[in-house]
Amino acid sequence: xxxxxxxxxxxxxxxxxxxxxxxxxxxxxxxxxxxxxxxxxxxxxxxxxxxxxxxxxxxxxxxxxxxxxxxxxxxxxxxxxxxxxxxxxxxxxxxxxxxxxxxxxxxxxxxxxxxxxxxxxxxxxxxxxxxxxxxxxxxxxxxxxxxxxxxxxxxxxxxxxxxxxxxxxxxxxxxxxxxxxxxxxxxxxxxxxxxxxxxxxxxxxxxxxxxxxxxxxxxxxxxxxxxxxxxxxxxxxxxxxxxxxxxxxxxxxxxxxxxxxxxxxxxxxxxxxxxxxxxxxxxxxxxxxxxxxxxxxxxxxxxxxxxxxxxxxxxxxxxxxxxxxxxxxxxxxxxxxxxxxxxxxxxxxxxxxxxxxxxxxxxxxxxxxxxxxxxxxxxxxxxxxxxxxxxxxxxxxxxxxxxxxxxxxxxxxxxxxxxxxxxxxxxxxxxxxxxxxxxxxxxxxxxxxxxxxxxxxxxxxxxxxxxxxxxxxxxxxxxxxxxxxxxxxxxxxxxxxxxxxxxxxxxxxxxxxxxxxxxxxxxxxxxxxxxxxxxxxxxxxxxxxxxxxxxxxxxxxxxxxxxxxxxxxxxxxxxxxxxxxxxxxxxxxxxxxxxxxxxxxxxxxxxxxxxxxxxxxxxxxxxxxxxxxxxxxxxxxxxxxxxxxxxxxxxxxxxxxxxxxxxxxxxxxxxxxxxxxxxxxxxxxxxxxxxxxxxxxxxxxxxxxxxxxxxxxxxxxxxxxxxxxxxxxxxxxxxxxxxxxxxxxxxxxxxxxxxxxxxxxxxxxxxxxxxxxxxxxxxxxxxxxxxxxxxxxxxxxxxxxxxxxxxxxxxxxxxxxxxxxxxxxxxxxxxxxxxxxxxxxxxxxxxxxxxxxxxx
Numbered sequence: 037x038x039x040x041x042x043x044x045x046x047x048x049x050x051x052x053x054x055x056x057x058x059x060x061x062x063x064x065x066x067x068x069x070x071x072x073x074x075x076x077x078x079x080x081x082x083x084x085x086x087x088x089x090x091x092x093x094x095x096x097x098x099x100x101x102x103x104x105x106x107x108x109x110x111x112x113x114x115x116x117x118x119x120x121x122x123x124x125x126x127x128x129x130x131x132x133x134x135x136x137x138x139x140x141x142x143x144x145x146x147x148x149x150x151x152x153x154x155x156x157x158x159x160x161x162x163x164x165x166x167x168x169x170x171x172x173x174x175x176x177x178x179x180x181x182x183x184x185x186x187x188x189x190x191x192x193x194x195x196x197x198x199x200x201x202x203x204x205x206x207x208x209x210x211x212x213x214x215x216x217x218x219x220x221x222x223x224x225x226x227x228x229x230x231x232x233x234x235x236x237x238x239x240x241x242x243x244x245x246x247x248x249x250x251x252x253x254x255x256x257x258x259x260x261x262x263x264x265x266x267x268x269x270x271x272x273x274x275x276x277x278x279x280x281x282x283x284x285x286x287x288x289x290x291x292x293x294x295x296x297x298x299x300x301x302x303x304x305x306x307x308x309x310x311x312x313x314x315x316x317x318x319x320x321x322x323x324x325x326x327x328x329x330x331x332x333x334x335x336x337x338x339x340x341x342x343x344x345x346x347x348x349x350x351x352x353x354x355x356x357x358x359x360x361x362x363x364x365x366x367x368x369x370x371x372x373x374x375x376x377x378x379x380x381x382x383x384x385x386x387x388x389x390x391x392x393x394x395x396x397x398x399x400x401x402x403x404x405x406x407x408x409x410x411x412x413x414x415x416x417x418x419x420x421x422x423x424x425x426x427x428x429x430x431x432x433x434x435x436x437x438x439x440x441x442x443x444x445x446x447x448x449x450x451x452x453x454x455x456x457x458x459x460x461x462x463x464x465x466x467x468x469x470x471x472x473x474x475x476x477x478x479x480x481x482x483x484x485x486x487x488x489x490x491x492x493x494x495x496x497x498x499x500x501x502x503x504x505x506x507x508x509x510x511x512x513x514x515x516x517x518x519x520x521x522x523x524x525x526x527x528x529x530x531x532x533x534x535x536x537x538x539x540x541x542x543x544x545x546x547x548x549x550x551x552x553x554x555x556x557x558x559x560x561x562x563x564x565x566x567x568x569x570x571x572x573x574x575x576x577x578x579x580x581x582x583x584x585x586x587x588x589x590x591x592x593x594x595x596x597x598x599x600x601x602x603x604x605x606x607x608x609x610x611x612x613x614x615x616x617x618x619x620x621x622x623x624x625x626x627x628x629x630x631x632x633x634x635x636x637x638x639x640x641x642x643x644x645x646x647x648x649x650x651x652x653x654x655x656x657x658x659x660x661x662x663x664x665x666x667x668x669x670x671x672x673x674x675x676x677x678x679x680x681x682x683x684x685x686x687x688x689x690x691x692x693x694x695x696x697x698x699x700x701x702x703x704x705x706x707x708x709x710x711x712x713x714x715x716x717x718x719x720x721x722x723x724x725x726x727x728x729x730x731x732x733x734x735x736x737x738x739x740x741x742x743x744x745x746x747x748x749x750x751x752x753x754x755x756x757x758x759x760x761x762x763x764x765x766x767x768x769x770x771x772x773x774x775x776x777x778x779x780x781x782x783x784x785x786x787x788x789x790x791x792x793x794x795x796x797x798x799x800x801x802x803x804x805x806x807x808x809x810x811x812x813x814x815x816x817x818x819x820x821x822x823x824x825x826x827x828x829x830x831x832x833x834x835x836x837x838x839x840x841x842x843x844x845x846x847x848x849x850x851x852x853x854x855x856x857x858x859x860x861x862x863x864x865x866x867x868x869x870x871x872x873x874x875x876x877x878x879x880x881x882x883x884x885x886x887x888x889x890x891x892x
Contacts, residue, residue: 039064039071043057043086046058053235053238054238054249055238056234058232059091059098059295060091061097062097062098065091066101068086068087069101069102072084072118073114073115073116077116077118080117083118087102087127088127089292090294091294092293092450092453093132093133093134093136093292093293093453093454094131094132095135099134099136102131102135104135106128107124107128107139107142109121109124110124110128110143111142121146121148122151125140125143125151125154125155126154128140128143128155128158129155129157130291130292131292132163132292132456133162133166133455134164134453134457135456136162137164137165138168140158140159141155141168141175144159144175144181144182144185145175145179152181155181156181156185156188159172159185160188160193161197163373164376164455166457169383169384172185172186173186173387176387187388189380189383190387190388191381191395192393192395194377195377195381195395195396198368200363201321201340201341201363201367202340203340203342204337204339205261206260206335206336206337207260207262207263207301207335207337208255208256208258208261208262208263208333208335208336209331209332210251210252210263210264210286211266211327211330211332212266212269213267213595214268215266215267215269215271215594215597216241216271217270217273217824218273218274218275218277219824220241220244221270221275221277221279221281221282222240222273222275222281223239223243224805224827225805226239226806227443227472227806228472229479230280230447231447231450233277233295233296234284236277237280237284243825251332252286258335261300261301262286262301263301263302263303263338264282264300264302265302265327265330266305266327267305267306267327267596267597268304268305269307270314270315271308272308272822273524273525274310274314274444274524274525274527275444276318276444276447276538276541277444277447277539279302279311279315279318280296282300282315282320283298283299283320287299287320290369298319299320299321299366301323303322303323303324303325303327303345304323304324304325305325305327305328305596306324306599306630307322308630309556309603309631309632310525310537310538310632312324312603313371313537314538314541316362316365316370316371317371317538317540317544318540319368319370319373320366321340321362322362323338323340323355323357324358325345325353325354325355326352326354328595328596329347329353330345334347335347336352340362341357341363343355343356359400360397361396361397361399364396364397371552372541375432375544375552378396399430399554400430401429402426402427404426405426405692407691407692408689408691409424409687410560410605410607410693411609411635411637411686411687411691412605413427413691414517414686414687415519415532415533416431416433416519416553416555418519419433419435419436420432420433426555427555427557427558427694428554430554431555432550432551432552432553433551433553434519434550435462435519435521435550436463436464436520437463437466437514437518437520437532437534438464438520438521438522438546439468439507439522439524440467440468440522440542441467441470441506441522441523442467442469442472442473442480442484442487443804444538444539444542445467445469445487447539448542448543448546449490451539451540451543451544452490452494452547454543455547457543457546458494459494459495460494460495460496460546461547461548461549462548463667463670463671464496464497464667464671465491465495465497465546466498466506466510467487467488467491467496468499468503468505469484469487469499469501469502469503470503470505470506470798471807472807473501473502473798473799474769474796474797474801474807474808475807475808484501488500492663492664495664496667497513497662497664498662498663502773502798502799503773504770504772504773504775504798505741505771505772505799506522506524507526507527507624507742508745508771508772510522510527511529511531511620512646512649512650513654514532515532515674515675515678516531516532516647516678516682517531517532517684519532519535521536521537521542521545522534522537522542523538525627529623530638531616531636531638531646532635533605533633533635534633535551535633537551556604556605556632556633557693558604558691558693559600559604559605559631559693559697560607560609560693561580561606561607561608561697562608562609562610562697562699563576563608563609563611563699563701564610564698564700565700565703566701566702568702569858569866570707570840570857570858571705571707572707572838573622574621574819575707575838576611576622576701576704577625578709578718578836578837580606580625580629580699581629581710581716582720584600585716587697589695589697592714592716599629599630600695600697601626601630601631603632604694605631605632605634606629607634607637607687607693608622608623608634608635608636609637609687610637610699611636612638613638614636614638615642615645616638616642616643616645616646617646617745618745619636619638620745622636623636624742624821625743627821627822628716628821637686638684639684640682640683643682647678647679648679648880649877649878649879649880649881650675651672651675651676651679651880652882655672656888656891660888705854706720706721706722706858707857708721708837710835710837711835712730712833712834712835713823713825713827713832713833713834714823715822725853731815731833732850732851733850734764734815734816734845734846734848734849734850735764735765735810735815736764736766736767736810736811736814736815736817737762737764737766737767737846738810738820739769739819739839739842739843740767740768740769740796740800740803741769741801741821742800742821743819743820743821744770744771745771745775745876746778746876746877747873748819748839748840749770749775749779749784749839750873751839751843751865752768752784752842753779753787754864754865754869754873755840755843755844755860756788756790756791756843756847757864759791759847760790761790762846762847762849763846763847764845764846765792765794766788766793767793767802767808768788768793768794768795768796769795769797769798769799769800769801769802770798772798773797773890774877774879774890774891775798776798777890778877802818802820803818803820803828805829809829810828810829810832811829811832812829813830813832814829814832815832815833815835816828816832816833816834817834817835817845817846817851818834818835818836818837819837819838819839823836840861843860844856877890
């Protein structure tokens with residue numbers, strides 16, 4: 037079957053689903069070009085439409101073939117009866133950047149003036165020129181067309197020629213009441229389809245409501261664009277696939293960019309901070325406003341600049357258009373293109389000696405309060421070359437460490453291609469394969485084979501399937517008091533500060549080494565007193581929302597929800613001697629508080645120990661063939677520099693916080709659990725047992741996820757040892773292969789086997805719910821991160837708590853009472869064995885052979 041016949045068949049197959057065909061691969065692009073070379077060209081309108089609209093831009097492999105062919109047509113090296121050289125230049129101009137830039141710059145010196153002027157017109161709107169800017173600047177001294185391009189960049193015509201954000205927007209409401217999390221918008225079970233935006237968007241809200249796609253189609257018949265409306269929108273993971281799905285149904289096509297859309301309006305009583313930022317990056321208009329007077333099917337008028345929403349001529353809600361640059365972001369097609377374009381304009385103005393521009397809305401900057409800085413404000417300040425930053429400041433800090441995981445990695449790869457980047461500027465970019473390693477689908481296997489090369493060829497570090505969870509690994513590569521980001525909401529550094537983002541922001545940070553940030557306020561959680569018997573770090577994690585609820589700073593109810601942590605930085609102190617592995621439990625769980633970031637104040641000694649261990653690990657990784665070795669060597673060197681002069685930032689005594697939450701450890705005397713199915717719905721163990729609405733029998737127990745470390749599994753083993761088969765179905769998944777191998781060596785896997793446990797390779801497993809699942813309607817006790825509806829299994833009711841309580845629940849098959857729990861802790865986990873159980877992997881204290889066994 038010919039290429040055309042195959043692609044027509046593929047197009048028809050996709051049309052049955054109501055979605056467009058996939059973009060052309062490089063092989064298909066070559067086949068298409070061969071057909072365009074023929075004389076005469078058969079079916080020329082169809083072939084040209086494929087050539088112009090169905091090849092991805094940037095540095096996609098198919099884009100390379102497209103740009104090379106067009107370049108040859110312009111130079112007269114190829115002839116095409118359906119493409120003149122001028123038309124070839126125009127098509128090149130639609131390709132955003134990357135492989136099209138050099139041919140366009142070369143065309144500025146073409147012998148035909150019309151080609152030169154057309155190339156100049158096209159280049160004026162190409163922002164992704166990177167180092168080629170210097171070529172245009174150098175040419176501008178003698179080439180009038182290059183001078184014209186430079187002047188256009190300086191005048192920001194790429195921006196001023198785009199339409200303004202309208203003063204009034206008439207929209208039809210598509211409301212999803214209650215909380216919409218990113219699992220609802222982008223189900224984990226369909227993660228393997230995320231890079232295919234139209235196909236993946238078909239499953240949006242499928243488990244949340246009846247016929248969402250049909251409802252959207254019927255609402256569009258009213259003739260107005262739709263607004264996505266919800267009480268709480270976008271909580272949970274940092275999946276750009278969530279906003280991709282919303283934009284696919286509510287947004288507008290992007291010319292010459294296949295299968296991707298921009299624009300759209302999202303209105304939420306609360307919009308989760310990562311989701312809000314991802315919407316900004318993608319060209320959507322996110323608004324936080326009271327939505328109680330809006331219902332599906334109603335027509336509303338939104339006045340963005342006035343900050344009000346009308347229905348039937350009456351104002352029903354007011355809002356602030358924030359950040360103040362939001363109108364510019366929408367006009368530019370997103371926050372990321374605005375940043376890139378604004379930088380290009382400033383560079384051009386510098387070359388031309390034009391001085392500062394007044395074209396863009398300058399980010400509003402708060403007045404200096406004269407007070408001290410919090411720990412996070414100092415960390416962000418350090419990344420900006422400042423002593424500190426104030427809440428509300430817009431900054432673009434150095435982003436030293438960037439993480440990407442596999443279910444978003446394919447999208448990040450696409451975003452890097454669209455950014456036309458062939459190298460990373462961030463000091464360390466790491467790719468993991470922890471979400472798909474255990475039960476890979478064919479598409480996952482393909483990703484495992486192709487993505488590592490893509491990452492390493494740009495200077496990044498690629499882990500291997502089976503290595504384990506991204507966060508446990510990435511944390512071992514972080515430098516103290518530095519800033520980073522990652523394509524997973526749990527990218528939270530226990531010795532630095534991280535602001536997780538969607539795949540677009542991750543790609544931008546990896547490519548540029550910086551990220552945009554509107555500095556949030558901070559909330560201080562301050563622990564005092566002494567940790568009580570049987571109380572774990574996970575209990576302290578759950579104590580944070582527990583005490584916040586008691587103080588009226590957090591509500592479980594979604595309508596009119598209060599959440600003091602949402603969009604703010606959670607800063608934790610009072611536990612300075614925690615091991616870094618323990619501190620991560622606290623920072624990790626800040627994602628469940630909807631916090632933008634988290635810091636944990638530690639003493640130097642545990643940080644020094646951790647870095648010395650990590651230096652040994654990274655050295656062994658190089659010996660085991662992990663790449664990029666130069667990136668790993670560079671990070672080792674910086675770790676060694678810090679250890680040689682270990683200085684940690686500290687908050688000022690007069691630092692200001694949006695709220696201070698004091699938690700007395702002496703008052704926490706029993707486990708604290710998150711109840712089904714909300715990580716904010718926390719109760720003490722005794723309260724759960726007294727609540728008749730809460731299930732008490734436990735069907736399945738999961739011990740795993742990034743919230744665990746090797747000590748948790750030893751504790752589990754000690755509880756289970758010589759006690760026969762566990763009463764509940766037990767899942768055991770260590771976070772890294774090093775943990776797994778050490779547990780095997782210490783005999784714990786034999787204990788787990790005797791208890792009837794199911795052990796999986798290190799990774800995310802049930803935590804994400806995209807691979808193995810618990811039984812339908814099971815009651816589960818889990819050590820994982822979050823317990824949204826249907827995440828771990830259909831209809832599952834999931835408690836979240838410590839590995840120690842999980843062990844007792846697995847043994848008994850029900851939730852124990854406080855006395856039963858403490859009796860097990862006293863017998864199995866206290867006394868002389870406690871230090872041995874809760875010891876961590878210090879790689880620098882292992883012999884060479886032992887280290888090699890763990891890492892190979």
